Amino acid sequence: METQDVLEPHLPTLAEMQKWTQVLGRAQQLMLEQAAGATGRMLPFDPEVVARIQTSFADEGLALWQRFLDSGGLLRDQPAPPPADSPAARKDRRFADPAWTTHPFYDLIRQSYLLISDYLMNLADAVDGVDPKAKAKLRFATTGMLDAMAPSNFPLMNPTVVEKTIQSGGENLVKGLQHMLADMEKGQLTHTDGTQFELGRNIAATPGKVVHETPLYQLIHYAPSTPKVLATPLIIFPPWINRFYILDLSPEKSFVKWAVDQGISVFLVSWKSADASMKDMVWDDYILSGQVDAIDTVRDLLNVPSVHTIGYCVAGTTLAATLALLAARGEADKVASATFFTAQVDFSAAGDLTLFVDDEQMKLVDRLSSSGFLDGRYMAATFNLLRGRDLIWNYVVKNYLLGMDYPPFDLLYWNGDTTNLPARWHRDYLTQLYRDNLLVVPGAISVAGTPIDLTQIHTPAYVQAGKEDHIAPLESVWKLTEHLAGPVRFLLAGSGHIAGVINPPVAQKYQYWTVEAREPTLDGFVASARETKGSWWPDWAEWLRAIDSREVAVRGARKPGGGKLRAIEDAPGRYVKAR
Template structure:
């Protein structure tokens, strides 16, 4: 008897046996759904005609639940008696759901039931959230975000027994996929971060961040990189790029084909990039003023002095774009606005009234959590990485649970995801103040509400020509939020809406021939009006930006002397990409 049990345990179950247990799970789910019908009918009949003051209106919620049970019974009828059931009309959104793109999810009736049941539950739960009245919009959005996150986590694609691909792979490999996946998962637990790509595939300076240049200045806050010109003449006004310090600068220098930095150099621009230091205990007192004065303005003055020019072009990406706006307001208040010839904003926000889902993470509980995680004066970058991953959990978390934990697949090399996982620590004081004063209290757009180095600033004083780029599918800096910068600047503004999101909308070289962008030459006062009258252009917006930049000043000078890294007043310290970008 014991030998028989051992033999059965050592023999892998067949696909048919696993499918049987999947059917059992599906039937158990259906029994619970049917049990809830009477409860929902009861709730619907007892729901008050009008909500009590101070309480949410649950009547709409009850009605959506009744619809849910009705649709559930129809689904079950299609499964047990397909000949008499109503024809299936699938939501077009579900057809594009990559979690269920494999034919096994539809070809096998059991897994088709599991798939359709899950999608039905998901749709109705989200509708139920939308149907609750009597709570403020922010609270409803928090509930919706949490519900969506829970639904993504509970997808049948995330569990071995309800994923046909995993079942087939387990039988094929006799469970080796699960062992390999467990190895991946334990490694990720050990490092406290989800792995997205082959960790050995890239090395800074070898096959990523390879544009030739030199570090010509180093401070406790940043390194300044000057890139080698590739043209005989360059624009007289140099370009200083400020990447966000919540990520590494080489998002703009991933590889020769994708590199905005290399492309800008090839267009005859003298390019400088600030590489921020990843925060450590020595930066516990660093605040926003430091990034403005000791960071951006110091870099601007350094380049002006090195090349003996009156003004520079600037680019600020994301949080560095927000800071660039504060820098321009500070310079304007001090009568020094002419130090900056133009300002370009990549997916940057200054008015946080429409800041999207990231604003859901700004409350007393989250601020207390951040403070508890910052006992040494800085916030571990893995916390921010996890936050951004949660915003796109289906793509950046659960996709890897299926492929690399359950299926045991090897990680594919992907430079963008390598950069995404290369986390940067943040100064705790700065981070908390940024969340409270900007995201929560929206002080930057309030005249005089924020002071830099003792000087009150006001965005309305900024008359510097500005190029504002937003991403149509940006989930970190929504286009509605980025647009609002145009309402606070008084100088000439060119707004461009790029296809894709926060990263791909920016990193889109002309050679790729991908996406599109929209422009509107008319004077419009809202994003909706901009979109209604916008002209679409296929491909990258980079050439449009270049045309705008050279229109500010087309004067050129020979690419020699101080235009060559290390050949002017500032000797070369080390080769690009420098050492700060490699510090953890």
């Protein structure tokens, strides 16, 4: 992009530079006040550290202006790049447009912003003598503020938006306003064109039947695609904070379809999105009336002694509690194996989500749950905040400022398809697990009056974690292996909470790491792990068959609706469509 195509701004005046200095000073003061409030005393900083940070910032700022003036200011022809070790030299996807480095004004704005960001983050890290959680809150808030004030988010500071506005005669801003007003009306940020997807047609389309229904869930039995299947069936428990079909996206991405094609009898629980009728439901209901009921239903339907299980995210947490309950009851043999997708049981290292579990947040949850359930849009907004740069501001620029059309993307469609949560259960989950970390304390939690203890679980387990997971951090998922008494295979997948799980072999994306001998520590695992390119799904299937490779012919109850449980309706069922 040539500079003459860009709206030419003027060199900042002294008054404008003084204004920016005042803004920076106010931001610094807010940080000081926050830190003081967290500790009950003023200035919890190491003066020497702060002095070094301020001196470095002043030196970098003066060097930036000197480079700018020496190269001719706004009249320069060639950019004056910062030194390679300067924060202003950092690569950043928000500034991918060449004008951010070739146009002197935008280059100055970009480098100034990166220097200020580095300064404020260093200042947040320099807070001393506070509780680690308080310091994490300060860092999270600082990151959020800096993401929000990025010059790329403002139309007159973003060269891509300026050029688009000139070329379209402002039509992009009108279209962006339409997008923004539509999002305000529905109370949720839009990420994709939802009109391109239809449940049961091009998403959640794996053939099957709903064969069992309760007020809490529907049980889907998928139609086999092979003449024989594993004798031990598989039940998948997806998280109820989202719709189940993250595991059954388009056919080429569907874990469910892939598992069926491997000759596995697959059942899946589709949870009901909470309404006022579910206001009194608690965690015990999801364990007993949910997971235990589904396990017993499938065992009885197929006349088998045990089932394989998968628990994803919060459903994995609950699966661990279910296994502990079965162990306490002497019924552990009902489950032949347990697979955990990015699941946590020990929340001592649960990441930024723990920042949303304080008294003020609990009061907010109570206010938002006056009808007995929590609107799923609140949780969606929370997860978006964890990656605000990618899931909020990226779309503000693309859809509100540039007026771009929404791309059809099945994963983002699922991400925006929110579910409501029972208020009592959600509050208990946040306080008992995230805040108080009671699940890993033997006997601290009881289910239907039975104390549970994770260390009594001897069921073979497959624990999968995502290397870049921001919802269930690697360090937190690893802790699950430290509480299980049975054989455990730990696998680290490339990418994060979703892409790390939904990685079909045909895509040939990412990689995974394994260690054949069980390592006692995460550091030991990382040091000795072997990397394998591509999807980890075949590794899991091989592990599953090693537990029990017996097969049976597909007939009778092995076909959906062919046994004592008649088909209620076609998959994906009514519950997933309820809004």
